[in-house]
Amino acid sequence: MALSGLDIYKLLPKTNCKECGYATCLAFAMALAQKKVSLDKCPHVTAQARLALESSSQPPIKLVTIGTGESKLELGNETVMFRHEQKFYHPTGIGFLVEDTLSQDELKNRLSKINDLKFERVGQIIKVDLVALKNSSQDKAKFISMVKTAVEATKLNIILISSNADALKEACTIVKDRRPLIMAGSKDVFDSLVTIAKENNLPLVVEGQSLEEIAVSTEKAKSQGIEEMVLYIKEDVLSKKFQKFTLARRSALKKNTRPLGYPLIAFTTQEEPERELEEAISYVTRYANIVILKNIDKDFVFPLLVVRQDIYTDPQKPVQVEPKVYEIGHVTKESPVIATTNFSITYFTVAGEVEGSKVPTYIISCDAEGMSVLTAWAAEKFTAEKIADTLKKCGIEGMVSHKKVVIPGYVAVLSGKLEELSGWTVEVGPREASGLPAFLKGWK
Ligand code: SF4
Numbered sequence: 001m002a003l004s005g006l007d008i009y010k011l012l013p014k015t016n017c018k019e020c021g022y023a024t025c026l027a028f029a030m031a032l033a034q035k036k037v038s039l040d041k042c043p044h045v046t047a048q049a050r051l052a053l054e055s056s057s058q059p060p061i062k063l064v065t066i067g068t069g070e071s072k073l074e075l076g077n078e079t080v081m082f083r084h085e086q087k088f089y090h091p092t093g094i095g096f097l098v099e100d101t102l103s104q105d106e107l108k109n110r111l112s113k114i115n116d117l118k119f120e121r122v123g124q125i126i127k128v129d130l131v132a133l134k135n136s137s138q139d140k141a142k143f144i145s146m147v148k149t150a151v152e153a154t155k156l157n158i159i160l161i162s163s164n165a166d167a168l169k170e171a172c173t174i175v176k177d178r179r180p181l182i183m184a185g186s187k188d189v190f191d192s193l194v195t196i197a198k199e200n201n202l203p204l205v206v207e208g209q210s211l212e213e214i215a216v217s218t219e220k221a222k223s224q225g226i227e228e229m230v231l232y233i234k235e236d237v238l239s240k241k242f243q244k245f246t247l248a249r250r251s252a253l254k255k256n257t258r259p260l261g262y263p264l265i266a267f268t269t270q271e272e273p274e275r276e277l278e279e280a281i282s283y284v285t286r287y288a289n290i291v292i293l294k295n296i297d298k299d300f301v302f303p304l305l306v307v308r309q310d311i312y313t314d315p316q317k318p319v320q321v322e323p324k325v326y327e328i329g330h331v332t333k334e335s336p337v338i339a340t341t342n343f344s345i346t347y348f349t350v351a352g353e354v355e356g357s358k359v360p361t362y363i364i365s366c367d368a369e370g371m372s373v374l375t376a377w378a379a380e381k382f383t384a385e386k387i388a389d390t391l392k393k394c395g396i397e398g399m400v401s402h403k404k405v406v407i408p409g410y411v412a413v414l415s416g417k418l419e420e421l422s423g424w425t426v427e428v429g430p431r432e433a434s435g436l437p438a439f440l441k442g443w444k
């Protein structure tokens with residue numbers, strides 16, 4: 001946990017010698033806490049204090065990277081318990097279990113379906129991240145065969161799971177360029193797992209029934225040079241598992257418990273797709289950094305990805321679309337013009353209804369700092385002045401042969417002033433976007 005300015009001050013020499021460029025040690029401590037200056041500006045800090053200060057500047061939850069290149073998955077490095085305190089940085093990796101008990105055809109079919117789990121929502125691509133290749137057969141040859149097939153069949157990041165150290169070691173030689181996460185699935189081969197991870201510079205999964213047991217294992221692995229670890233809490237009772245997830249995050253963030261300062265992995269246990277979805281969503285909202293599912297039905301994966309997208313959106317920065325003129329359908333100079341805000345959900349809701357109406361339409365998204373219509377109006381970000389300015393600058397005047405603009409019904413109050421400022425005739429549209437198809441069909 002980061003130290004406060006006063007905590008840092010207690011570790012400084014307190015001589016106020018000014019050699020750091022600050023008038024007092026306290027002023028330097030405050031600047032250091034805000035990361036405005038580096039510790040090496042004070043030449044008098046003791047080795048012991050330096051160690052304490054440098055250690056406190058490490059992230060409380062270690063950043064772990066699985067994969068390489070553009071599709072690599074970064075996990076951890078989180079700093080808060082609740083997203084409204086700041087934001088969550090690295091979205092939960094969503095993956096699927098693939099077992100070597102499948103035939104080659106079944107395996108390729110499953111991998112192909114997993115690869116296709118990609119969707120567009122509010123202008124962003126949301127997709128799955130991982131396949132977890134498990135040596136369920138206990139047969140080394142089958143596991144290696146599956147790994148070879150998977151390397152060719154998917155570009156997703158990989159988790160290798162086997163309680164057979166030889167199988168895991170050989171699989172790593174095939175796939176180590178993809179930087180997989182490795183997992184033993186059994187405590188008996190933990191020492192071998194550490195050796196394989198060290199030899200191949202790979203992240204590994206540390207498992208245990210209790211947080212205390214896990215903390216002992218992470219310390220042991222760390223003492224052998226392993227830096228990147230992911231924690232797997234073995235607990236059958238779901239409510240207890242969620243409690244332990246919260247406790248692990250709280251211990252790392254609030255008590256600076258370094259042995260628990262690593263990302264968490266969860267495997268769903270429910271068989272019914274609806275129950276599995278509920279379980280997976282609970283993991284995403286309770287600090288799991290990786291969730292591995294069994295079912296790959298698009299209808300259940302999409303809502304899970306939506307929940308992840310919402311939770312990992314910066315609460316201070318709503319998802320926005322570019323403020324500009326959008327053409328929906330084959331627009332002409334006679335097509336209607338609708339003004340709305342650049343809040344992504346607002347824009348895509350309006351655009352969806354316009355598309356459904358089959359009436360080609362221009363939509364002008366005004367820069368309202370990503371707020372919805374009523375919020376932006378209340379915050380004076382969606383005003384007559386703003387809409388008039390957008391109409392003037394966005395180029396719409398050269399695209400249509402009329403000067404009529406439709407504004408949302410909720411801001412009908414802006415009509416008079418907008419007409420006065422812009423010279424456009426203002427038509428008040430429906431309050432809800434769902435009213436647009438009927439409104440547009442009657443538009444002249
Ligand atoms: S150089 Fe160090 S001892 Fe001197 S004022 Fe700055 S913080 Fe204090």
